[in-house]
Amino acid sequence: MSEVDMAVIKPEMMKSFIWLQTADGSIQQVEQEVAMFCPMICHEVIQKGMGSSKSYAISVPQRVNPASLSLILDYCRFHQVPGRSNKERKSFDEKFIRMDTKRLCELTSAADSLQLKPLVDLTSRALARIIEGRSPEEIREIFHLPDDLTEEEKLEPLKNTTDDPRIRLLNRLYAKKRKELKEKEKLKIVEVEEDRVDDRSVDDLLSFINGGEGGIIGCWFFCALLLNSCCSIFFLIV
Amino acid sequence: MKMVDTVENQKLEDGDRFSNLPDSIIHQIFSSFETIDLIRLSAVSRNWRYLWISMPYLNLDINTVWSRPLANRSFHTLIEKFKDFVNWVLMSQDSSVDIQRCRLFCYHFAQDNTLYRWINVVTRRNVQDFDLNLVSDVPFELPRCLITCESLTSFKLCFDTPRVVKLPTFGGFRRLKTLDFLRVEFPDFILLREFVSNCTLLDKLILEACIFRDFEILDICSTNLKILTIHNNIEGNRGEECDGLHNCELKVDCPNLVAFNFLGPSAPDYSLQNLNCLKEVYLHLDSKENFPDVDVCVYELGKIFRGVCNTEVLKLSFDCMEFVYPLALPNGLSVSFCNLKSLFLFVLIEADHIITLLNGSPNLESLEIFYEWYEEEEEDYEYDEDYYFWQIRDRAIPCLTYHLKKVELINVLGRRTELELVRFLLKNGHVLQKMIISWGSGFKNPREDVLMSRVMTLPTSSNVELTFEQPD
Numbered sequence: 001m002s003e004v005d006m007a008v009i010k011p012e013m014m015k016s017f018i019w020l021q022t023a024d025g026s027i028q029q030v031e032q033e034v035a036m037f038c039p040m041i042c043h044e045v046i047q048k049g050m051g052s053s054k055s056y057a058i059s060v061p062q063r064v065n066p067a068s069l070s071l072i073l074d075y076c077r078f079h080q081v082p083g084r085s086n087k088e089r090k091s092f093d094e095k096f097i098r099m100d101t102k103r104l105c106e107l108t109s110a111a112d113s114l115q116l117k118p119l120v121d122l123t124s125r126a127l128a129r130i131i132e133g134r135s136p137e138e139i140r141e142i143f144h145l146p147d148d149l150t151e152e153e154k155l156e157p158l159k160n161t162t163d164d165p166r167i168r169l170l171n172r173l174y175a176k177k178r179k180e181l182k183e184k185e186k187l188k189i190v191e192v193e194e195d196r197v198d199d200r201s202v203d204d205l206l207s208f209i210n211g212g213e214g215g216i217i218g219c220w221f222f223c224a225l226l227l228n229s230c231c232s233i234f235f236l237i238v
Numbered sequence: 239m240k241m242v243d244t245v246e247n248q249k250l251e252d253g254d255r256f257s258n259l260p261d262s263i264i265h266q267i268f269s270s271f272e273t274i275d276l277i278r279l280s281a282v283s284r285n286w287r288y289l290w291i292s293m294p295y296l297n298l299d300i301n302t303v304w305s306r307p308l309a310n311r312s313f314h315t316l317i318e319k320f321k322d323f324v325n326w327v328l329m330s331q332d333s334s335v336d337i338q339r340c341r342l343f344c345y346h347f348a349q350d351n352t353l354y355r356w357i358n359v360v361t362r363r364n365v366q367d368f369d370l371n372l373v374s375d376v377p378f379e380l381p382r383c384l385i386t387c388e389s390l391t392s393f394k395l396c397f398d399t400p401r402v403v404k405l406p407t408f409g410g411f412r413r414l415k416t417l418d419f420l421r422v423e424f425p426d427f428i429l430l431r432e433f434v435s436n437c438t439l440l441d442k443l444i445l446e447a448c449i450f451r452d453f454e455i456l457d458i459c460s461t462n463l464k465i466l467t468i469h470n471n472i473e474g475n476r477g478e479e480c481d482g483l484h485n486c487e488l489k490v491d492c493p494n495l496v497a498f499n500f501l502g503p504s505a506p507d508y509s510l511q512n513l514n515c516l517k518e519v520y521l522h523l524d525s526k527e528n529f530p531d532v533d534v535c536v537y538e539l540g541k542i543f544r545g546v547c548n549t550e551v552l553k554l555s556f557d558c559m560e561f562v563y564p565l566a567l568p569n570g571l572s573v574s575f576c577n578l579k580s581l582f583l584f585v586l587i588e589a590d591h592i593i594t595l596l597n598g599s600p601n602l603e604s605l606e607i608f609y610e611w612y613e614e615e616e617e618d619y620e621y622d623e624d625y626y627f628w629q630i631r632d633r634a635i636p637c638l639t640y641h642l643k644k645v646e647l648i649n650v651l652g653r654r655t656e657l658e659l660v661r662f663l664l665k666n667g668h669v670l671q672k673m674i675i676s677w678g679s680g681f682k683n684p685r686e687d688v689l690m691s692r693v694m695t696l697p698t699s700s701n702v703e704l705t706f707e708q709p710d
Contacts (some may be wrong), residue, residue, distance in 0.1 A: 105255030112263055124267045136282040144253035145283040154281035167322050
């Protein structure tokens with residue numbers, strides 16, 4: 001208790017403090033019940049006995065800059081009080097997340113590294129609300145993202161959703177299978193009505209669509225033979 | 239101090255804080271986005287281009303993929319195009335990424351195995367939470383791959399109009415914790431009972447607007463079940479009302495049940511056994527009959543109360559006054575809620591049953607009353623005073639004398655009956671600490687000042703803090 005840099009403790013406010021050190025080297029004291037609201041800090045105190053003095057200050061993760069830490073502590077200070085109603089908490093949260101997007105992202109990252117899940121959920125939802133319904137152009141502006149795709153690259157995925165050559169091939173294969181099935185039924189070869197689903201992986205499908213061993217027709221023929229011997233309907237899996 | 243590498247430094251200088259967020263956070267942010275929207279967002283920047291490919295959340299809804307689905311397309315083409323879309327997504331996604339949650343809204347027809355193929359893919363990608371919403375014209379059979387899926391912890395199945403679901407005979411879901419059926423028709427009560435019992439890890443079971451065709455008894459028997467919700471107070475998509483259990487007895491044997499919610503038409507009989515851990519109960523009872531037999535209502539309410547009398551929190555609401563009137567009589571309550579700490583009541587004008595319930599809850603600490611009133615009542619307000627005036631005889635009630643600390647009256651109009659209840663509680667509540675009176679919103683004729691001034695003059699038997707709140 002003789003360390004000079006320890007704060008003078010007034011007898012009437014015998015609060016405990018936790019010492020925290022941010023990545024820029026600065027050290028601060030925080031009321032214990034506020035700091036312990038963060039699981040990561042709680043863990044450091046309880047499991048490792050850290051934070052009780054300036055020289056044993058808990059190193060706050062690098063992703064937590066001083067501004068974010070200050071916001072997080074404000075959040076903890078409010079929510080750690082047990083008597084608050086749900087209405088009060090919601091009202092606080094709504095006002096709390098009103099900040100520019102840059103700061104919101106930093107806060108999300110900081111809350112995540114301190115494992116403060118309720119705050120991560122709150123900020124994630126806020127970011128989702130900012131993003132949804134906006135055009136790529138607007139999003140680039142809001143989040144300062146580079147416009148580094150060619151026009152073709154930008155249009156590619158939507159074009160592919162229903163026009164991908166693999167899908168066209170898949171549909172042709174299904175159509176062919178259905179035709180073969182109808183023919184078999186006419187010849188009364190297939191007995192079983194039950195549908196069985198196939199276990200083949202995507203890789204298998206892709207490899208034979210892309211012309212693996214024996215080529216597409218070869219594979220089909222082999223599979224058809226396998227089918228007949230099992231007497232069950234064989235469907236491709238995507 | 240750690241040196242930040244140059245790429246990150248560049249991003250920070252540019253103001254891009256988003257790309258540095260950990261993957262798990264980015265996934266969480268986008269978890270509720272429709273997959274098609276994520277695909278559209280791949281045009282934002284190089285960093286976002288392949289976001290959707292490793293997203294562990296899939297939201298595939300035939301209604302939202304196209305902004306005007308049926309413009310320039312026949313219905314049949316729409317179905318086929320959606321199939322292509324889902325096939326393409328499933329094929330293009332990184333198959334080593336486990337799916338945390340998949341929401342799928344699609345059509346299912348006879349002779350079409352597309353849905354079963356998709357379920358197979360999704361289960362092989364270790365889906366944890368599967369929400370399946372079907373428009374179907376045929377019964378649906380739960381596929382084996384789904385039942386035996388080791389990763390599945392939550393499954394919701396709903397239809398737009400009640401459809402038969404074929405449950406397997408070989409057992410239940412192995413790892414499932416939450417099961418939710420909406421508008422499902424169950425043809426066989428034994429199969430349903432066996433199925434639920436065999437879902438050994440089941441924590442939460444929700445049955446909404448389900449049809450229990452020709453069931454004599456709905457038998458829920460589960461060792462681990464903690465939350466059971468039977469909700470039949472839902473209007474169907476075609477305006478039909480759900481029959482619920484009004485022809486079928488309800489039997490619940492779940493020793494670990496903590497919460498029980500029962501909404502809808504009352505069942506003819508209840509057998510609620512071993513509910514020793516019960517903490518929260520919500521009952522909303524209605525009747526299918528226009529003029530139900532009061533004795534029948536008394537019997538049914540008595541049985542259900544007997545089964546849940548251990549609960550700590552009780553929320554009660556009645557859509558049918560034949561349940562309420564008998565409670566107002568001197569011996570209206572046949573059980574005692576010895577553990578009850580909180581009581582929530584939805585109340586119309588008549589409130590004699592409030593006193594009966596208070597009498598039967600000797601350890602009650604908190605009372606919350608929500609006044610429900612109809613639009614027409616506002617006009618009749620002036621006559622209200624004469625027709626519905628009643629006085630509560632002052633008497634000692636155990637919970638009021640020893641335990642009741644908090645009272646909240648919500649949606650208050652300022653009627654005489656409400657004032658009388660406030661008077662009674664203030665006079666006879668000897669340990670009351672807090673009373674909150676919240677005004678109803680949308681009320682044309684506020685009598686707040688009048689009521690407030692009257693309340694402030696009432697005698698109190700405790701050091702109670704009175705608060706008046708405006709509606710939100």
